[in-house]
Amino acid sequence: MTTALMIEILTGDITKLEVDAIVNAANSTLLGGGGVDGAIHAAAGPLLHDYCRTLKGCRCGEAKLSPGFDVPARRIIHTVGPVWKDGTHYEAALLKACYRSSFELALQYEVRTIAFPAISTGAYGYPKQEAAEIAVAAMLEYQDRFERIIACCFSERDAMLYLSTLQAMVTIGDRPQFIPR
Numbered sequence: 001m002t003t004a005l006m007i008e009i010l011t012g013d014i015t016k017l018e019v020d021a022i023v024n025a026a027n028s029t030l031l032g033g034g035g036v037d038g039a040i041h042a043a044a045g046p047l048l049h050d051y052c053r054t055l056k057g058c059r060c061g062e063a064k065l066s067p068g069f070d071v072p073a074r075r076i077i078h079t080v081g082p083v084w085k086d087g088t089h090y091e092a093a094l095l096k097a098c099y100r101s102s103f104e105l106a107l108q109y110e111v112r113t114i115a116f117p118a119i120s121t122g123a124y125g126y127p128k129q130e131a132a133e134i135a136v137a138a139m140l141e142y143q144d145r146f147e148r149i150i151a152c153c154f155s156e157r158d159a160m161l162y163l164s165t166l167q168a169m170v171t172i173g174d175r176p177q178f179i180p181r
């Protein structure tokens with residue numbers, strides 16, 4: 001039996017995606033930073049910064065919502081990933097919490113199409129393979145409740161890692177249980 005997956009793996013810039021919501025790998029101030037956070041703030045414009053000021057920060061593993069302002073996505077979900085130390089500081093639980101909090105907030109606002117960057121895998125140093133396993137597991141858990149879930153990778157190499165992770169997680173025996181979109 002084959003089942004269609006609602007998960008897509010893309011290579012590209014998340015700020016360009018026309019979806020109901022993009023997720024930002026923010027820092028706890030929510031006032032902008034480097035990497036994907038800097039790109040989202042630059043693309044959304046200064047009104048995002050003003051709006052985020054009113055959100056009064058966000059704790060690691062939690063998520064907060066803003067409008068998209070000048071990005072094509074209608075909303076931005078800001079979540080704060082864990083900084084990788086050595087794996088014994090609740091990093092995995094906190095990263096899982098980021099995906100779950102973002103999905104739960106998305107459901108509250110009737111988001112049907114959502115795109116995620118690889119949270120914590122840049123400046124925060126989370127090992128990419130372990131992070132991809134957590135991301136894909138969360139996406140599989142929530143896929144029934146969304147029309148499209150996009151893993152927006154910033155490099156072809158990261159996209160290949162997501163693809164092999166997804167294949168490993170949905171393959172039973174040697175028969176793939178999905179149709180890639």
Ligand code: ADP
Pocket residue numbers: 012013014015025026034035036037039040081117118119120121122123124125126152153154155158
């Ligand atoms: P963190 O601080 O959570 O590690 P970073 O922004 O440094 O966040 O990196 C998270 C991931 O986002 C990395 O894989 C990085 O390559 C990727 N990234 C950076 N810019 C963009 C972008 N414009 N679109 C999608 N992904 C991006």
